[in-house]
Amino acid sequence: MVDRDIPAHSLNDFATWAPVLRLLRDNHADGQAARTGRVAGSIGRDGWSLPLRGRMPESGRAAAERVRSALEDAGVEEISFSAEMSPSGKSVLRLRAPSPAVESGIGTPHPGALLLVEGAVPQPWRCLPDPAPGAVPAPSADPELLERTLRERLPDAIGATQAEIAAAEARLGVTLPEELKAIYRVTRSRWEDWGDDQEAAIRHCTAVGCELFGLDDLYIADAESRPSPWEFAAMIAVDTPPDAAVQGLVGSPGWIAFGDNGGGDRLAVDLTPGPAGHLGQVVMLSHEEYIGASLVADSLTDLVTDRLSRRSRRSGGDRPSPVAYVNIRRLPSIEAAAHPGLEVLSIGVWDDPPLSLAPVVGLPRLRTLSAYPGTLADPLEITGLTALEFLELGPDDWRVLLDAGAVPRTLSAAAVLVRGDSDPQPIVALANEILALWNRPPIIQTVLRGEL
Structure with a gap:
């Protein structure tokens, strides 16, 4: 990731964010913030996504509104943040402004889809x-x-x-x-x-x-x-x-x-x-x-x-669907999903041993793979999926592909699938590694330091 300290601005003033950080710290006094000293969220002009338990108190609304006002002054639509807070009150806040190569995370402080090819749109939008x-x-x-x-x-x-x-x-x-x-x-x-x-x-x-x-x-x-x-x-x-x-x-x-x-x-x-x-x-x-x-x-x-x-509405009879979901409630195996017209394969929550992608290797139209963390027996089998334009994997599977130099070059977009409330910092670093393969702009972070 790329960190930088930049000149003071109301949005980049620790005092602007301090009430939000106190709100999150106090709201989780016996939970995550107390255990890890870490909180994360996002605030935009039209709303916010903050990990609060229960209803937002009036003091919290005032804190969020303070940041929203700063966003408007800075001409920024939305910003994600993560913070590390020590028991003494010393804190490090990292702000991630919108990037031309990254979509906003949907209800999460983590990066959304990584746009590897400028202007590319998914296949259905080209039909x-x-x-x-x-x-x-x-x-x-x-x-x-x-x-x-x-x-x-x-x-x-x-x-x-x-x-x-x-x-x-x-x-x-x-x-x-x-x-x-x-x-x-x-x-x-x-x-x-x-x-x-x-x-x-x-x-x-x-x-x-x-x-x-x-x-x-x-x-x-x-x-x-x-x-x-x-x-x-x-x-x-x-x-x-x-x-x-x-x-x-x-x-x-x-x-x-x-x-x-x-x-x-x-x-x-x-x-x-x-x-x-x-x-x-x-x-x-x-x-x-x-x-x-x-x-x-x-x-x-x-x-x-x-x-x-x-x-x-017509059902199409018994034709196999171009979209297949393999998980504990839908299809029971990769074999059950495989057919020549398959375009999208989603592997979700899975209780059995990890799955092999061998049954779908070489399928001519398979353009999307999304695999929940821990569901793939061998991530390197992805190299046999020669038509991929979108790939969504957990951090460990991405690490395997990156270390092996095996990230498919056919991709137009990618995403890191995060489980739970993982620290955004390593996810941002991983995203920047993927972006660098396509010479795309990295995610820039502004680092603010202060005391609560």
């Missing part, structure tokens, strides 16, 4: 939709009926002009479907048209069946619009069964997001349907998921007339 040259609109699609129905429901609505619709098409780079144009010819869905009339806004939502975006807010729900940390994104796979109505993509250049269901889930017109879908069907992108969309209605006409699709 484009399969062509659907034979796709046609659903029989229910009826722009004239749709427009007539909405005019009856919203007789006083202000519609968009043809020029405004054309401007939206030019901005998006796509021709809007006739049903979507029909909706906007009735209502342009601008808040200023309703003034302070909340009832008018509710009437529009009820009439259309969603919170309709204005033309200026339409967007293409492609993969880039649905970002995800590598540690999550690398663990999923694009999979579209032959009987699916919707392609199992992260995003598509043919998904035109036009509304919200009121709970943060986006509705889109689908111009790249699955094998059993219809051109212009309505799909929903969940805000709780990074991939896939669910079929809502076979057409916008069906959505507005409340004829929602009753078709069940």
Whole structure:
């Protein structure tokens, strides 16, 4: 790791952090801090992750707010820290500011995914939709009926002009479907048209069946619009069964997001349907998921007339999954996970002897391996996984690969899987060793010293 002492700034002033350290020390007077003299956490402008037992006391909120204010003054979004505190009160605090080569740890003071190749994204984010040259609109699609129905429901609505619709098409780079144009010819869905009339806004939502975006807010729900940390994104796979109505993509250049269901889930017109879908069907992108969309209605006409699709989500039959979980509750062995289409292998908590990777060596599409600490019989078997782009291992397994010069050079990102409340310092050092192999910027630590 790289340590440095830098000129004083409120964020880099020990006094700014002292109340947080006292809070953690006192909160764990009979626990970790008392035994090891070590605490760790992270604080950001939007919240904090501190290892507290019970509710945050008011004094603790004041302490955290003091740091958050310093973050804002310094123009920093989030910072992780670790501290070593002696019984006498002498303390060493290490601050780790955001790095362009490291994602933030998720609910942990340890580093997140290491970005080894600048700009690289996981394979699902590179997937484009399969062509659907034979796709046609659903029989229910009826722009004239749709427009007539909405005019009856919203007789006083202000519609968009043809020029405004054309401007939206030019901005998006796509021709809007006739049903979507029909909706906007009735209502342009601008808040200023309703003034302070909340009832008018509710009437529009009820009439259309969603919170309709204005033309200026339409967007293409492609993969880039649905970002995800590598540690999550690398663990999923694009999979579209032959009987699916919707392609199992992260995003598509043919998904035109036009509304919200009121709970943060986006509705889109689908111009790249699955094998059993219809051109212009309505799909929903969940805000709780990074991939896939669910079929809502076979057409916008069906959505507005409340004829929602009753078709069940397709299972794909008995096809083996491209994502396999081997652990005490799921698959019982590596052999059970292995097949030519396997893309992601996750080895979790395991009570039996460590596992050999031999059954998956040489699989052409295996791009992600995540192995819980202590589950691999021989980490060097990883050298036989020639298509890896993401690797997540415990510190000891990484040490084996580093010492043998066997870290796969095909990787685009990596992560150190930490168990429990391990000291962040050796994890940061290990992360910097991995980053150095790709000449990526190291994790820089600011060291502050003081007394509590």
